[in-house]
Amino acid sequence: MSMLAILIGTLAFALVAPVLGCLLAGVDRIVSARMQGRVGPPLLQPYYDVRKLIEKDNVSVNSTEGVYVTCALVFAIIAGGIFFSGGNLLMCVFVITLSSLFFIVAAYSTRSPYAEIGANRETLQVMAYEPMVLFMAVAFYLAAGTFDTAGVFELGTPVIATIWLVFLGFLFVLTIKLRKSPFDLSYSHHAHQEIVKGITTEMSGKTLAKVEIMHWYENILFLGWIGLFFVWGNPFSLILAVAVVLLVYFLEIWIDNNFARVKWQALLKSAWIVALVAGGVNIAVLTFLPYL
């Protein structure tokens, strides 16, 4: 993977992902509304919201919060660029973690009690999903023989064939990463189960707009990880991957609307048990199967 490919990939991702992410968020809101027996907003409502936020006055509790959020946004874009240009999956995982860290530090820097609760919870969420995400990358490596995502196009069968258990485990933590209920401890779209506004309590105007856009990028990237399981040498597999991704997202919306937020203990324990079982067993099988 050359540096140039990553640069081009990052630029392309920076331009394309927000459009897709915004549409996805619009669909999310409409589908959620239908599940709740409402009509829902127009498809482009997330875009109108963000545009409105950008037009707002620049007001903040301190001058550093916005810098941290910008960093979080930039690293989310770079992580996506690395992934979609065929770069190293682990590198992508690490860079998106760096992005989460900057987001957390942004909330801490306000020293607002409500934002700090959100930041603490977000930190806990990272701790909860990180093992499974790492196991996902390692299992991908063991199944595909490379960490480079471009490697999937040389495979005869998709990696899902050998690491479906890891896929299921990853599906579990995906709910945390997509900030869907029951695992939306730090920041929720459901006002009725939120402490003020979680980690974004002190974010407003352009800063909040950046956070929203960052979520669009993140969502596309995480769904890309899902799609990666279903791609192989056959070009038509890309269509299959997109179909699976849409199905998974629908599933996440359904989960989001049917489960109430859990306590952090339940989040941590369940995520770690899933990681241990799904990740540990699958990696052990991949490692020891050749010797049996």
Add this chain to the structure above:
Amino acid sequence: MAMLGFLILFPLVVAGVLLVVRNNRARNAIVGASGLVIGVASIWLAVSYLGAPWVQFEFYSPTVDYVCMAVSVLIAVAILYFGIKYKNVWACVLATVQLVGSLVFEFAFAHGILVTEGLYLDSLSLLMAFIIGVIGSGICVYALGYMEDFQAHEPEGAKDRRPTFFALMFAFLSAMFFIVFSNNMLWLFTGWEVTTVCSFLLIGYTRTDEAIKNAFRQIIMNLLGGIAFLGALYVCAIQFNTLSFLEFLQIGVQNPTLVVLPVTALAFAGLTKAAQMPFHTWLLGAMVAPTPTSALLHSSTMVKAGVFLLVKLAPVMLVCTVPAVMVVLVGGLTFLFCSFMAISQSNAKRVLAYSTIANLGLIVACAGVGTPEAVWAAAFLVLFHAIAKSLLFLCVGTAEHHIGSRDIEDMDLLFERMPRLARFMMLGIMVMFIAPFGMLVAKWATLVSFADTGQVALIVILGFGSAATFMFWAKWLGKLSGIAAERENVETTVHPSEWIAIVIMAVLVVLCCVLLPFISSYVVEPYVYSVYATLGQDISSTNLWIASILTAFVVIVLFAGVGRRSKAKKADVYLAGVGRNNAERTFTNALSGESTASARNWYLEGIFGERRISPIGTAMCSVVIVVAFAASAVALPGLF
């Protein structure tokens, strides 16, 4: 070779001089100048032998042998003296065992064995020499200012023992150089014991009951390791008739079944020195010492001697199962459990201690895996851990003297109160745990090498351990970053020597992260090649360069982007009530009184508390070690 001799002897001479100098300014000058000399000399050595394979120096001297023996006796006598003075039976018993053991060994076995190549160097020794010379002497310079503050905080009329303190620090450096350059295992052993006793004296420096108790804990655990080391020497002398480290390693690689017991014993010595579970308590206890001591023990010396020996043994462990399994399991479990326990700590120095033990565990596990890739990762873990950890210790020490606490909760708002220091501390923290900084690149390589060698248990351990690592560092980082109101800046009185040392560490850590690809190809890869004759490196150079560029970006943001005034309208934080004084986070409560809104970090005591985790880890690691020794005794040829 003159350079090696200089690096070993010069700090010793300085130590001798410092022991008698009582004048403050004279001491400042001597420590500053000799720190500079040692630093420059070690850099010069590293540069002039850049990329060197194993270079041996023909050097044999019976005088050095006798000096070593005299030092051994002196050490044992010193321990006995303190053991009797403070009535510690175990220390006396172990010191006696060691004294008798080493005298018998010297006269009955070692006397006839000639090691003609007494000294050597290779790229790993160079890396270590760089760490000892630059970081070690940086810490000594830092200690000048710190100890002045420390003495000022002592009660009136307290005895000024600073001459001893500084002499011990420099003696420590000398012993470390001796360890990394000695090919004669008897000399290596002497250096090993000198570090043990120096750290014993440094930990007990304050002479409080707690300090003395912890110092004895340290000496007992490390004497156990020392006796195991001595046992390995016996086997070498009797079975192989050699005391050359190189020959021993060669024999080990060719006939792994013959060396099971000595390698296990040496690995055990390494584990005690590297404070692996169940011996981790000595490192936690060492926290009572003044901060420069902790920094020296944790980052560049002492514990690094332990992992240095284990990394040296890595090629043997690749083919020798029993010690390898022991080292891998103990290292892996230590990494996991100590990362967990770090979450539950709010004392900054204890968090650093647990993180040190955990990272050493990872290095130890890499050494146990023993493949070229794992050794590559281990070398980088050693380097980055040394620099970043010393930076953090120095920052915590300075913060402690200025805010009067080493509790992380009290470091609230440090971003305003000590703006420069807080940034350096944040830099150190980020280097320790987050991509794209060096430590994480090394962890990345570790993960890949575990995946390649099918170490399923280690992959699982690394996954959970890293997640815990994120938690305890991120919440500390968050605490530091808080900004509430224009607080008074209290860092104007920081001693210049402290700034010099902190800035050196910070610059070094950034340089090493950014230049990681170069260090890889000119220092670490040559070592891996010289040992294994193949190149093993898991991360493509493109990815290394991406990490390097991103590092530069983050550092620029941290030091130039964050904290500048902006034109944004300033708003009050939301407190769910009518605010009284927003800077103090107070608001009018439901009874029209005043309440303060405050938040503490999460320590998750119920899940990750020491009381819950520590016994499990201690028990598991002890069992592993006992089983390994039993297995290696069985494997001893001729015994059964």
